[in-house]
Amino acid sequence: MLQESSVDSSGSRFAPLVVLELASDTKEEAITWLLSRIRDRQQNGGAELLVEQLGPGIGVKEKENPNMFLVGASMQRLLCGAEDLGLFKECTDGSMRAFTFASKHNFKDFKGDGDSFLSMAECQYVIKHELDTLRAKEETNVPGYSHAKLYPGKSIIRRLLSKGILIQMFPLHEKEELKRLSFSWYKKVKLSLQPLDDIRHYYGEGQALYFGFLEYFTFALVPMALIGVPYYLFDWEDYDKYVVFAVFNLVWCTVILELWKRRSASLAYYWGTLCRKKAFEEPRPGFHGVLGHNPVTGRAEPIYPTSKRHLRVYLVSLPFVLLCLYLSLYVMMIYFLMEGWALSIYDENPTFWTHILLFIPSIIYAVVIEAMNLIYRYAAEFLTEWENHRLESSYQNHLVLKVLVFNFFSCFASLFYIAFVMQDMELLRQSLATLLITSQILNQFMEAFLPYWLQRRRNKKMIRKVQKRRMYEEKELPLVEQVRLEADMSTYLGTFDDYLELFLLFGYVSLFSCVFPLAAVLVVLNNITEVYSDAFKMCRVFKRPFADPAANIGVWQLAFEAMSVIAVVTNCALIGMSPQVRSYFPESETQLILCTVAAEHVLLGFKFILTFLIQDVPKHIQDKLARLEFESLEALKKKRQLHGGKCWKPHSSVRLSSEEDSHFGFGSVFKC
């Protein structure tokens, strides 16, 4: 399963898994020190990994970075690392259990030395973990760099990263597996589900969950699209007939999110991440503060007071976000003014040029929106960095929240304004269609084709260079060139933008699709191409990302649920405004509003109850989890019975040695 190519220069052969790229001007002493720390035995505080310098490429040597290192490990080391990480694997009896080296033969796919037991993504994840937790001992700074301070327990790799000495660390692609995966994923012509298990195997659980969600979301949209087509074809969509569609929307968006939780739990269970205990999270590389002691681990670590962070969040970031929201509303109002002005000019003097003028406000608005989103994104990243969160997860949550709120406003504010202030359903429909179609085209272009094109240009240059020299020697690209090619590829920045796009699409569909029933059809089509373009960019455009053992889609589940609540409110309001419903209350508008509000409250209450009734984890998986827990409790009892058996002979006073005491000292009980 592992790449059998190896570094011949040193004589020792191992499968390279991860590449470390140091700055080209890194001092020799720092390199020697780092390599010795990586190679050192674990007893001495090393990572006990194999590491080799990458040989020079065939190309122009003067431009190449000589400080590229390939990292690998023996299979035994990887298995022990997997045990430390608490990876869950399937046992011979079909249950999922935390892998331990001692019980390795209980696991289903463990054969011989366990060569193909761990996927390459898992091996790379193990190596990343081992490198990340390689800690400074007595060093006070990185040799040769007096400003790169170290203290006992500080992660060396994170310090090297934060000081720019380590440029990047990335896992290598596996050509053969990638070819197989890309064939079954996006090159096949016949329609089929995505190979989620293979995606998980190659890219890890986080990626696979994203693609699983994308697929699920697409399927969930199919009924809506099927209803939408006849609505559109038979002109059912005159605006007093959208009530049925709004009611459908309302139920739909609640139910699919609840069912996704169950699907996600099933996937995560069989991928072994549902039960996995997360290791203690290290501070982010950029986290800074006064050196103190972590209250949990007791290790030396920078300490930054929570109160200070709260001050920054509530007194700076929050007002900034509110200001930006205000600004975006202001820009929207200017757009509506401009549009009104253009319309009045056209009405006065309807020529070709004034007709063109009608489109100008929309174009300006679209450009301004895109620019604002871009600037805001940078500002949000800067602010969240400045808030100095200790954990990457906390940083991500704050960033997602900031970006989400702004994007929601900039994308939907104009639609809300048209729907509820101007109450112009015809305009709403037009705007929605325009927004949806243009944003889809833009996205596909920006996301996949542009990076691919850039990448291709770079690659071609490299390949041409290589081929010029070795055309007649070998057919396959040698490892050295492959590594350098991959190092030059763009870095995949995570699923953030992909989820954000899905979130906005979900918003378009759930909020306003009742006035434009084709929205669901468009989104389904978009999602199908999205699968292909995302798959393509994962396989061809980007560096391979490290696996991310996610058990669910995290903060995005919350975001989608918040959107579904907003969708209930919006759809109720749209229903209340429909001429159909209005005709039931001809005499009193107050009555109409009160009824709408009452219905909305009932629906929100019902939605809330539904989230309780639909269990987040399917029963058979709950049973399996409970069974694991029960077994570990029983095993604990049995262990006590075997070791000493003190509790079963009431009047004996056998004492264990103090050492053995410490092993069984604290009731260690398995729990998911």
Place this chain on the structure above:
Amino acid sequence: MLQESSVDSSGSRFAPLVVLELASDTKEEAITWLLSRIRDRQQNGGAELLVEQLGPGIGVKEKENPNMFLVGASMQRLLCGAEDLGLFKECTDGSMRAFTFASKHNFKDFKGDGDSFLSMAECQYVIKHELDTLRAKEETNVPGYSHAKLYPGKSIIRRLLSKGILIQMFPLHEKEELKRLSFSWYKKVKLSLQPLDDIRHYYGEGQALYFGFLEYFTFALVPMALIGVPYYLFDWEDYDKYVVFAVFNLVWCTVILELWKRRSASLAYYWGTLCRKKAFEEPRPGFHGVLGHNPVTGRAEPIYPTSKRHLRVYLVSLPFVLLCLYLSLYVMMIYFLMEGWALSIYDENPTFWTHILLFIPSIIYAVVIEAMNLIYRYAAEFLTEWENHRLESSYQNHLVLKVLVFNFFSCFASLFYIAFVMQDMELLRQSLATLLITSQILNQFMEAFLPYWLQRRRNKKMIRKVQKRRMYEEKELPLVEQVRLEADMSTYLGTFDDYLELFLLFGYVSLFSCVFPLAAVLVVLNNITEVYSDAFKMCRVFKRPFADPAANIGVWQLAFEAMSVIAVVTNCALIGMSPQVRSYFPESETQLILCTVAAEHVLLGFKFILTFLIQDVPKHIQDKLARLEFESLEALKKKRQLHGGKCWKPHSSVRLSSEEDSHFGFGSVFKC
């Protein structure tokens, strides 16, 4: 700490902790079998407890039940039982850890043989657990009772209970400790907080959390009461000035519930229940079904299909509840009709007798409501029993939900009708005051004085009888008489009714106190007397209950939170209806309603965000929990390093014996 009295009749001395009362006509062979199973060693599947028959009383022998048994255990047995239960105790370093016999000397209060390490309540809980998990082996039925079927793994005690052979099982009071507790709790004259730690020590965590919540709720009401008094005294409460009070209500009810979660987590942490793993829950005694195998434990157990239970819940119970709610609304409408009719008679002919007639409808309504609540309660219990829930917790949740919804309707429907349909604030105020005061008086009477009076009559008879015979022999009541006295005491049925009362009081205050600001004052006064009467009834009226190791107030937290959401909606509506706010929108009622609804949505959103921002567990306790988890992970790594050290010598191929393999087979990781 344990009662040093003992059963002399048999010669062996032990501290009795729990009483088993079998039916007086129980067959001799069943008794012999049960006692031998209880006394049998654990290796042979027994409970390994000490058990003695209670000697005959001094009184009239022919009336006494001879089949009363005292159960106790050696200290070692109790400590091992505590380990099996995973009781958390404070260590010498101040942290809370699961008690294990092997590491007993690491625990703070462990001295000598550990005599006073476990509280009596804990010892009794251990014994209850051991008796509950005493399982049938090859017996197919209880000896002498062919209809009391048994199968391997069936809990013997639960079968005896469900067949009426075992009448009751209850823990004994400890006279000295009870005297101390009751003195510091309700007999002291000076004002002070309740001795929550002592309550927990004597009654267990579930009880202590109830009293903790009662105290917290009372303190939380104090600011509202302080604002309410000047409102009342200076006649601020004319009805166009209640806006400020409604806004205060709105914020108050959200914040106090969030803060209670933190307080509850703190209490539970220091009482050791926050981290405790719950043991696998056994089916309820009344649960029945076809004999099958539990998917979790693999043990033989009755199986009842979930789909059948769902059918019963959704097709029978739910319609029944809805029907009852409709009925209660119907009764309410009759009440309003009657009141209107009485008023019209009084208006026509205002004499003394017609004035009296004015009160008749209220009285009838109050009586009918009480009767309906009572009948409904029985019906709800019957239905929930019939739904055949496997777990006691699930039974309780369904019962609480049923009773809660009906009580909410019967208590508040008339108030809602007056407030929002009749829009008569003066009448609302009167009704609220009447309801609040009468329900308080009724409750205090029904809850404490009536049972106490009944109890006292019974006791007096008994004591007189005893004293007649032994007046000159001893001053203290002998153990035998004490046990028989306690067996005759009423059984405490749990905190259900107490929480229900608090829930309704919380409703009165949070929903409508803005129109009757004295409500908070009344509830504070009620709560203070409630503390005393509840404390009194716990100490004097009822049998001692078994401890209930609760980590929070469970389903009631949810109930209170649901009420606080309703309170936000109600208060917003009341604000929108106030003349003060109406005066801002003189021209358009639609505008007013839309603004009110918008404000309500913003507030609900804000409330939702607040629940996210206020962390449920205080930071320092989160740290402690994380530290425990981190330590256990580290300990696991260390253990691997010591045992075999396989992972640290990459090329060794040491194999553990298969037996040792199985001990470390599954990554047993501590988790809260």
